[in-house]
Amino acid sequence: MERTPSHLLKEIILVDDNSSNEELKEKLTEYVDKVNGQKPGFIKVVRHSKQEGLIRSRVSGWRAATAPVVALFDAHVEFNVGWAEPVLTRIKENRKRIISPSFDNIKYDNFEIEEYPLAAQGFDWELWCRYLNPPKAWWKLENSTAPIRSPALIGCFIVDRQYFQEIGLLDEGMEVYGGENVELGIRVWQCGGSVEVLPCSRIAHIERAHKPYTEDLTAHVRRNALRVAEVWMDEFKSHVYMAWNIPQEDSGIDIGDITARKALRKQLQCKTFRWYLVSVYPEMRMYSDIIAYGVLQNSLKTDLCLDQGPDTENVPIVYICHGMTPQNVYYTSSQQIHVGTLSPTVDDDDNRCLVDVNSRPRLIECSYAKAKRMKLHWQFSQGGPIQNRKSKRCLELQENSDSEFGFQLVLQKCSGQHWSITNVLRSLAS
Structure with a gap:
């Protein structure tokens, strides 16, 4: 209210997603009545009778809006001076633009503002959003006020109200957040629009110490990510399943009915996801060469899995199987074994490959290992040994009373130990 010119701000809509916070009941009503006493109808409160989650709450706010442009924000943001004017200018020039402001951080313990560098907004293959370096074309402009072309959105955005409806709002079949x-x-x-981040429109966002809804949102994000993959990502949907380390057939995860979202894509005559990767998000790494993925288990002790070990070290270990990111293993058609997270973009650290270093198993950045012609290629077939192509040594388990679970990984003359990986996409013939 204080930092938006009054002639540009028609209304503020607050969505109460059936909150248990007493402050948002009578006290909020009193405050809204007081403001509306001076400016009738300026603040509207939408109250849900049951908790719907952030996604459907945003759509509720949009449905209550009457202004030609709608800004959908978290409640825990502060607006800087002049945030609105550049946004409205860009949307007036082209109503098919969706705009994100640039974000700064508010420290939750002392409310200090920490200025963030300018960034585009993207995502990794689990579809967690993330900040990106602005594209090279933006840097070449040598104009720090120029709009930044962005592959995705962090969360808060401004959009032409009618256009938002035309392209299908948010996916209300998603759950919570x-x-x-x-x-x-x-x-x-x-589907023919564009996304921009505007350097001259700045807001500050407070990172909360505790998340609403649930402390761990992973299950909701995973389910929602699979909906996106199935509707929009064509043959690249496999990357999302691989990143989450879940099977592509019979995943056991109910993603709900996606018929309407697929029909929307057809109706809007949208381009392919390959076009998107090539034209909009070329920084994203593609992994079409992965032929098997999941956890890697040895026949000698099947409750232990290959694990990347401590982040600060490059020594793989075996650990009780839990199937989370440190135990993600990817076997490629070029016979490399990647361990740990799938590196999302070319600007991130490279994937780490299993390498035979002086008869010891080590995890080395794949590009470095390849450049140095290290021993990073492994022959492996499901239920068979893992043998280094150059050294002919096998990756095996060896009993060791000093190790946490009684076994350590070694490279030695093959003794007949067998390994199995959870998901096989194509033949693993050696």
Whole structure:
């Protein structure tokens, strides 16, 4: 209210997603009545009778809006001076633009503002949103006020109200939180619109110490990510399943009915996800060479899995199987074994490959290992040994009373130990 010119701000809509916070009941009503006493109808409160989650709450706010442009924000943001004017200018020039402001951080313990560098907004293959370096074309302009072309959205955005409806709002088949911002960015680009971050429109966002809804949102984000993959990502949907380390057939995860979202894509005559990767998000790494993925288990002790070990070291270990990111293993058609997270973009650290270093198993950045012609190629077939192609040594388990679970990984003359990986996409013939 204080930092937006009054002639540009028609209304403020607050969505109460059936909160248990007493402050948002009578006290909020009193405050709204006081403001509306001076400016009738200026603040509207939408109250849900049951908790719907962030995604459907944003759509509720949009449905209550009457202004030609709608800004959908978290409640825990502060607006800087002049945030609105550049946004409205860009949307007036082209109503098919969805705009994100640039974000700064508010420290939750002392409310200090920490200025963030300018960034585009993207995502990794699990579809968690993330900041990106602005594209090279933006740097070449040598104009720090120029709009930054962005592959996706972090979450808060401004959009022409009618255009938002035309392209399908947010996916209300998603649950609670996570993935809706990535899906919107992908959909807008594939269906003829664009996404920008504006350096001259700044807001500050407080990172809360405790998340609403649930402390761990992973299950919701994973389910929502699979909806995005199935509707929008064509043959690249496999990357999302691989990143989450879940099977592509019979995953056991109910993603709900996606018929309407697929029909929307057809109706809008949207481009392919390959077009999106090539034209909009070329920084994203593609992994079409992965032929098997999951956890890697040895026949000698099947409750232990290959694990990347401590982040600060490059020594793989075996650990009780839990199937989370440190135990993600990817076997490629070029016979490399990647361990740990799938590196999302070319600007990130490279994937780490299993390498035979002086008869010891080590994890080395794949590009470095390849450049140095290290021993990074392994012959492996499901239920067979893992043998280094150059050294002919096998990756095996050896009993060791000093190790946490009684075994350590070694490279030695093959003794007949067998390994199995969870998901096989194509033949692993050596």
